Amino acid sequence: MAIVKDNLLLYAVRGTLGKQFTIYERNDQIIIAKKRGPSKGKPTKNQLAARYKMRVAAAYAKVIIQDPELKTYYKSLAGPGQNAYNMAVKDAYKSPEVQNIRFEEETVVVTAKDEFRVAEMQVRVIDNDGVILERGAAVLGRNGVDWYYKVNVLPPGGKVIVVAVDLPGNETVRELLIT
Structure with a gap:
C-alpha cells in the first residue's frame, strides 16, 4: 500500500488499473494498493458467522447515523482516519x-x-x-x-x-x- 501526496496525474483517478492496482481515497488521502482477488477456498463456519455479524453491524450503522444526536456521539469517539459510521459498526460488532x-x-x-x-x-x-x-x-x-x-x-x-x-x-x- 502506498499513500500518494500531491500527484497531479492521480488526482482524479479512482478504481483498478490493469488488474494489478486499486486506487482509492480515504480521509482525503489517495491510496494505491495491490488488487486483491477473491478467495479460492470455501469459507469456514467462523468466517460465515463473522460475515453475518458484520452485515448486521453495518446495517445498524447505516440506520443509526441518520440520528443526528447518535451520529455526533459516535463522531466524538472517532480517531484519525475514522468516522461516525466506523464507530457505529465497531460498537454493533462487540457486546458489552x-x-x-x-x-x-x-x-x-x-x-x-x-x-x-x-x-x-x-x-x-x-x-x-x-x-x-x-x-x-x-x-x-x-x-x-x-x-x-x-x-x-x-x-x-x-x-x-x-x-x-x-x-x-x-x-x-x-x-x-x-x-
Whole structure:
C-alpha cells in the first residue's frame, strides 16, 4: 500500500488499473494498493458467522447515523482516519462485558463495561426452583462502571441473572449462584 501526496496525474483517478492496482481515497488521502482477488477456498463456519455479524453491524450503522444526536456521539469517539459510521459498526460488532457480580448487603452490584457505553442493565433474582422472585433495571453508579440493584430477598440456592445491553442492543448474560 502506498499513500500518494500531491500527484497531479492521480488526482482524479479512482478504481483498478490493469488488474494489478486499486486506487482509492480515504480521509482525503489517495491510496494505491495491490488488487486483491477473491478467495479460492470455501469459507469456514467462523468466517460465515463473522460475515453475518458484520452485515448486521453495518446495517445498524447505516440506520443509526441518520440520528443526528447518535451520529455526533459516535463522531466524538472517532480517531484519525475514522468516522461516525466506523464507530457505529465497531460498537454493533462487540457486546458489552460483565466483569463482576457481587453482593453488598441487600444490593447486587454489577461491574460492566463496553468500549462505547452500556445502555442498560437488567437484574433477575430466581429461587432454586427456577421461579423469578423479582426483576428490574439496575441504576448506573457515579463511576460509570458499576450498576446497583436493591433486592428484597436473596434466596439461598437461587441465582442472580444480569443482562447488560449496549446501544446497538447487544446483550451479555451472566449469572451468579447465591450461597
